[in-house]
Amino acid sequence: MAEHEVRAGKRQQAALARQECKHAREVQIELEKDRVKWEGDLRSATRTIRQSEAELEKVYEEQTELRHHLDVVMTDNNKLLKEMGRERRHNDVAKQTLLDRCENLEALVRRRKKQDDGRKRQHMEIMGKADALCATLTAEKKALAKAEGQWRWKCAKKERQLECDEDALKISKLEIENTRKRLGRKEVSMGKRSDTLAVKERAAAKVRAKVHAERQVVVFLCFNFLFACFPCFECMPFTLSQP
Numbered sequence: 001m002a003e004h005e006v007r008a009g010k011r012q013q014a015a016l017a018r019q020e021c022k023h024a025r026e027v028q029i030e031l032e033k034d035r036v037k038w039e040g041d042l043r044s045a046t047r048t049i050r051q052s053e054a055e056l057e058k059v060y061e062e063q064t065e066l067r068h069h070l071d072v073v074m075t076d077n078n079k080l081l082k083e084m085g086r087e088r089r090h091n092d093v094a095k096q097t098l099l100d101r102c103e104n105l106e107a108l109v110r111r112r113k114k115q116d117d118g119r120k121r122q123h124m125e126i127m128g129k130a131d132a133l134c135a136t137l138t139a140e141k142k143a144l145a146k147a148e149g150q151w152r153w154k155c156a157k158k159e160r161q162l163e164c165d166e167d168a169l170k171i172s173k174l175e176i177e178n179t180r181k182r183l184g185r186k187e188v189s190m191g192k193r194s195d196t197l198a199v200k201e202r203a204a205a206k207v208r209a210k211v212h213a214e215r216q217v218v219v220f221l222c223f224n225f226l227f228a229c230f231p232c233f234e235c236m237p238f239t240l241s242q243p
Contacts, residue, residue, distance in 0.1 A: 009204055016197060020190070031183065038176055045165050052158045059151050066144055073137055080130055087123055094119070 094116065 013197070013201065020194075023190075027183065027186065034176070034179060038172055041172060042169065045169055048165060049162060052162060056155060056158065059155065063148065063151065066147070070141070070144060073140070077133065077137060080133065084126065084130060087119075087126065091116075091119060091123065 094112070
């Protein structure tokens with residue numbers, strides 16, 4: 001009966017040990033799954049942030065180029081306006097000169113008139129070109145303003161998306177920390193359980209030692225009884241007299 005109890009205790013200990021090993025393996029597998037998942041999420045978020053930063057740098061470069069182009073166009077426009085002013089002043093001077101000389105120099109007046117007509121045509125052509133250039137510059141300015149607004153909206157959208165991604169990453173980090181804390185508490189409880197099982201095992205060893213000692217005492221008393229009742233057993237070898 002005692003041996004049966006001892007064997008049952010051993011089987012129970014073995015079953016507990018297997019359950020502990022199985023639980024430890026399950027905990028390790030869950031930890032590895034969570035670690036792989038969060039590492040993948042972190043890499044994808046980092047990749048998205050880098051791509052957004054690269055796109056933002058490209059937008060800044062394009063904006064700088066557009067501003068430089070606008071500065072060049074404005075410089076050309078100012079030069080054309082200065083040339084137009086100079087042409088107008090020259091035209092006024094020539095006209096005043098012709099008016100002063102028109103009384104005595106009719107032929108010169110006709111010739112000057114032709115020259116004036118030519119200059120007027122040239123001036124009109126220049127004015128038409130200037131007007132067309134101003135219209136083109138105005139359209140380009142509107143297009144640049146529209147593109148700038150669109151890029152500003154896209155940048156703001158990217159910034160909002162990055163803020164959302166940062167918040168999600170912070171939440172993920174908090175969940176990982178909570179999971180680590182829970183696993184730490186589970187490890188502490190498993191350590192306490194192991195200590196309890198060790199104490200129980202030492203108590204069972206003491207019980208087994210006590211049972212073994214009592215069994216030796218019972219066997220010794222049985223031999224003494226047999227030797228007292230049957231003296232012929234004293235002549236038999238000890239190996240034959242053992243049960």
